[in-house]
Amino acid sequence: MIFGVLGRAGPISVLALLLAACLQMHAQGPFSAPSENSAFSIPQAQLIQPEELNRLLHTGGGEKPLVLQVGSRVLFAQAHIAGAEYCGPGSQAEGLQQLQNRVAPLSRTTFIVIYCGCCPWNRCPNAGPAFRLLHGLGFTRLKVLYLADNFGTGWVDKGYPVERSK
Amino acid sequence: MEKAAAALGAACEVRPGMRRLLLTSLFLGAIFVAGVPVAFAVESLVNKKAPEFARRDLSGTSLDLRSFRGKVVLLNFWATWCAPCKLEMPVFTAWQRHYGPQGLQIIGISMDDGPEGVRSLVAKLKLNYPVVMGDARLGERYGGVLGLPMTYLIDRNGVVRAQFQGETDLNTMEKELKLFLVRR
Numbered sequence: 001m002i003f004g005v006l007g008r009a010g011p012i013s014v015l016a017l018l019l020a021a022c023l024q025m026h027a028q029g030p031f032s033a034p035s036e037n038s039a040f041s042i043p044q045a046q047l048i049q050p051e052e053l054n055r056l057l058h059t060g061g062g063e064k065p066l067v068l069q070v071g072s073r074v075l076f077a078q079a080h081i082a083g084a085e086y087c088g089p090g091s092q093a094e095g096l097q098q099l100q101n102r103v104a105p106l107s108r109t110t111f112i113v114i115y116c117g118c119c120p121w122n123r124c125p126n127a128g129p130a131f132r133l134l135h136g137l138g139f140t141r142l143k144v145l146y147l148a149d150n151f152g153t154g155w156v157d158k159g160y161p162v163e164r165s166k
Numbered sequence: 167m168e169k170a171a172a173a174l175g176a177a178c179e180v181r182p183g184m185r186r187l188l189l190t191s192l193f194l195g196a197i198f199v200a201g202v203p204v205a206f207a208v209e210s211l212v213n214k215k216a217p218e219f220a221r222r223d224l225s226g227t228s229l230d231l232r233s234f235r236g237k238v239v240l241l242n243f244w245a246t247w248c249a250p251c252k253l254e255m256p257v258f259t260a261w262q263r264h265y266g267p268q269g270l271q272i273i274g275i276s277m278d279d280g281p282e283g284v285r286s287l288v289a290k291l292k293l294n295y296p297v298v299m300g301d302a303r304l305g306e307r308y309g310g311v312l313g314l315p316m317t318y319l320i321d322r323n324g325v326v327r328a329q330f331q332g333e334t335d336l337n338t339m340e341k342e343l344k345l346f347l348v349r350r
Contacts, residue, residue, distance in 0.1 A: 074245075074301060075311070075314075118314055120250065125249065152312030
């Protein structure tokens with residue numbers, strides 16, 4: 001009946017829509033769709049993997065990035081990437097202002113890595129807005145640390161160096 | 167640092183066997199004070215006594231984990247900015263209503279920086295279980311709460327029986343929960 005109404009292209013269109021819906025659900029997990037502010041919106045080319053960042057930070061010679069945490073202060077206080085600075089949650093206006101103040105004096109070619117790791121990647125509310133702010137400000141060497149589940153499993157459990165806040 | 171340990175040892179008449187211990191302590195102390203990078207010791211709490219804590223909940227009532235001995239406790243670390251946490255909490259509210267008479271007690275621990283937004287979300291979601299404010303210290307006692315949500319299932323004897331991290335299948339969590347509710 002439905003196919004008849006839609007004509008010859010109907011079945012293909014319906015199947016395509018179903019396939020797209022399934023793919024979307026698979027990518028986003030069992031709950032509702034992530035918001036457009038989620039880290040899911042960050043282009044793949046802008047991501048850096050934990051292994052690569054750890055290597056950059058702990059091998060001599062190469063340029064070391066400025067690492068900024070743009071998530072929760074309580075999580076940062078427990079453990080953060082050694083040498084990282086806390087810049088406020090990217091999901092809140094005050095956090096973005098803090099981040100903007102921190103990077104204001106920097107050259108737009110400064111190598112910056114931001115990270116959050118508060119939640120599973122496609123649910124993170126902080127990394128996306130922080131990335132868009134820095135990108136909009138013209139930073140050209142900007143990466144976002146990809147933490148699939150959270151900072152604990154993506155960094156700490158791998159034994160990479162961390163610091164606690166004093 | 168070796169000289170410092172030796173000097174301190176001599177000054178305090180420390181036995182030679184104690185010198186290594188003293189040196190290690192000084193080294194660890196220096197790391198702590200200087201903030202030198204260290205690997206975070208991640209140790210599972212499963213099958214260990216749940217770290218005790220006592221705090222006031224959002225309504226000002228004192229809450230002591232020990233007072234829930236004899237009940238099955240679901241200890242849920244969450245935050246207002248955590249999307250999966252907000253999806254879980256209405257389910258926890260339903261569980262508290264349904265399984266509460268069988269001995270379930272859910273306790274929420276907010277890892278937000280302050281209680282303002284927490285109060286309004288708790289009211290909006292009509293949570294029927296107590297919520298206390300957490301902090302880095304409490305997180306560290308629970309092995310480091312370095313991602314949310316994080317939920318611990320504690321049996322009637324105060325022993326942690328399961329840990330659920332991240333976006334968890336709530337059906338699995340409910341099955342585990344029911345297992346411990348029937349055990350006396």
